[in-house]
Amino acid sequence: MTKGGIFPAIIGTFYLTIGSSLIALPLGVASAIYLSEYAREGWLLRLIRLGIQNLAGVPSVVFGLYGLALFVVFLGFGVSILAGSLTLGFLILPTVIGASEEAFRQVPSTFREASLALGATKFQTICRVVLPSAMPGVLTGSILGIGRAAGETAPIMFTAATFYTKHLPTSPLDQVMALPYHIYVLATSGTHIDQTRPLQYGTVLVLISLVLGINIFAIIIRTRMRRKKTW
Amino acid sequence: MVATSDIVIEVRDLDFYYGDMKALRGVSLNIKRNQVTALIGPSGCGKSTFLRLLNRMNDLIPGTRVEGQVVFEGKNLYDEDVNPVDIRRRIGMVFQKPNPFPKSIFNNVAYGPRLNGIKDKKRLDELVVRSLKQAAIWEEVKNSLDKSALSLSGGQQQRLCIARALAMAPEVLLMDEPTSALDPIATSRIEELVEALKKDYPVVIVTHNMQQAARVSDDTAFFYMGEMVEMGNTERLFTKPEKQQTEQYITGRFG
Numbered sequence: 143m144t145k146g147g148i149f150p151a152i153i154g155t156f157y158l159t160i161g162s163s164l165i166a167l168p169l170g171v172a173s174a175i176y177l178s179e180y181a182r183e184g185w186l187l188r189l190i191r192l193g194i195q196n197l198a199g200v201p202s203v204v205f206g207l208y209g210l211a212l213f214v215v216f217l218g219f220g221v222s223i224l225a226g227s228l229t230l231g232f233l234i235l236p237t238v239i240g241a242s243e244e245a246f247r248q249v250p251s252t253f254r255e256a257s258l259a260l261g262a263t264k265f266q267t268i269c270r271v272v273l274p275s276a277m278p279g280v281l282t283g284s285i286l287g288i289g290r291a292a293g294e295t296a297p298i299m300f301t302a303a304t305f306y307t308k309h310l311p312t313s314p315l316d317q318v319m320a321l322p323y324h325i326y327v328l329a330t331s332g333t334h335i336d337q338t339r340p341l342q343y344g345t346v347l348v349l350i351s352l353v354l355g356i357n358i359f360a361i362i363i364r365t366r367m368r369r370k371k372t373w
Numbered sequence: 374m375v376a377t378s379d380i381v382i383e384v385r386d387l388d389f390y391y392g393d394m395k396a397l398r399g400v401s402l403n404i405k406r407n408q409v410t411a412l413i414g415p416s417g418c419g420k421s422t423f424l425r426l427l428n429r430m431n432d433l434i435p436g437t438r439v440e441g442q443v444v445f446e447g448k449n450l451y452d453e454d455v456n457p458v459d460i461r462r463r464i465g466m467v468f469q470k471p472n473p474f475p476k477s478i479f480n481n482v483a484y485g486p487r488l489n490g491i492k493d494k495k496r497l498d499e500l501v502v503r504s505l506k507q508a509a510i511w512e513e514v515k516n517s518l519d520k521s522a523l524s525l526s527g528g529q530q531q532r533l534c535i536a537r538a539l540a541m542a543p544e545v546l547l548m549d550e551p552t553s554a555l556d557p558i559a560t561s562r563i564e565e566l567v568e569a570l571k572k573d574y575p576v577v578i579v580t581h582n583m584q585q586a587a588r589v590s591d592d593t594a595f596f597y598m599g600e601m602v603e604m605g606n607t608e609r610l611f612t613k614p615e616k617q618q619t620e621q622y623i624t625g626r627f628g
Contacts, residue, residue, distance in 0.1 A: 252468065252472040253474060255430075255433075255468065255472065256468065256473075256534070256537075257474070257484070259430060259461055259466040259468070259538075260461065260462070260488065260537065260541060261459070261460075261485065261488060262484075263458050266488060274475075275474075
């Protein structure tokens with residue numbers, strides 16, 4: 143446990159983060175477009191919103207077990223990057239939907255009106271005016287959610303992470319090491335605590351720096367957006 | 374009497390409801406070619422609602438209902454088989470507050486043509502330049518077409534919005550109080566522009582400002598409480614109004 147470094151774990155976390163974004167962003171933005179631009183106000187919409195809000199509050203270990211049951215076992219993806227990305231993606235989906243809906247709400251209705259008056263269809267208006275105007279907001283909120291996903295242990299414990307491997311993953315169906323799980327392993331399973339403890343805190347530092355980096359990135363986007371936005 | 378071919382839009386017995394509230398009652402009037410038609414009346418009289426019925430913008434408000442006919446080029450705009458998107462491409466609109474997109478000046482004007490599927494860079498260039506010239510803003514922006522439209526002044530933004538509407542080569546141009554958010558100098562530039570545009574586009578302009586109606590329009594319609602009280606030649610309407618309500622309004626006794 144003291145040799146080999148944490149490069150495979152960094153790479154694993156990187157893949158899981160990218161994978162979960164690829165799942166949560168398109169799905170989340172599409173859901174937000176439906177909710178804010180198409181859905182009619184009513185009991186159904188209220189129910190869906192309530193569901194999303196509650197989903198955001200579900201403990202991450204529950205998502206982990208859900209992922210184990212659905213992706214790993216039922217769909218047969220096994221313990222893999224794919225199953226882990228899907229699980230993490232679902233975990234941050236409510237955050238992405240919330241951030242995107244808020245961003246769409248902030249696009250002035252005069253933009254929509256101007257576009258429709260020029261003979262754009264609703265769909266064209268969303269693609270060409272609403273989405274580009276809302277994009278910085280969508281990204282900021284989503285990246286913050288993704289930062290959270292990068293540090294989660296419970297959802298990947300059963301779905302993606304492996305105890306130890308020397309190999310880098312070669313396919314989405316491979317298991318990977320991941321930073322948060324590696325920390326857990328170092329902290330709980332070591333037999334030479336005096337030797338693994340420095341590694342454990344070293345890994346913590348790397349993980350925290352990574353999450354901090356992601357959040358700073360989000361803040362930079364937000365600041366730029368505020369400077370540009372004059373409506 | 375005017376010949377039928379001089380009429381571009383003929384409105385017959387138009388009723389309009391917001392939910393249960395009847396906002397327009399039995400409005401009938403004609404919009405003529407090569408003319409500016411002004412719609413005047415106190416706030417809430419239905420003049421803006423009426424304007425938005427001419428390009429089916431009120432369809433976007435849930436719970437509204439239309440009865441009667443708006444005949445444009447021989448076809449009732451409210452027939453079942455009419456696509457409102459089509460109508461809005463053919464009848465342009467300029468709003469009360471300038472509403473350029475948060476895009477470059479060029480992309481604002483090119484927005485409409487691109488909707489029509491024009492991708493060729495040279496044709497887009499031509500259209501953008503022509504529209505900006507028509508809207509009398511070319512000289513001010515020709516060196517900054519890549520700059521954000523939001524960096525322009527309010528008056529410039531409004532002329533840009535006019536250019537954006539003209540780029541669609543509309544058959545009619547609707548303007549909903551286009552100068553109410555502008556200062557007097559910017560206002561007079563828009564008024565000059567309206568005057569110049571009418572030879573190519575019939576213009577229907579809603580205005581709060583009676584002097585403006587008198588300055589720019591050929592025909593004026595006076596709306597009050599959801600009804601069209603009187604319509605006629607602008608000079609005649611302002612000097613010899615036939616209805617008492619019209620006279621009271623234009624002499625400033627109410628409104």
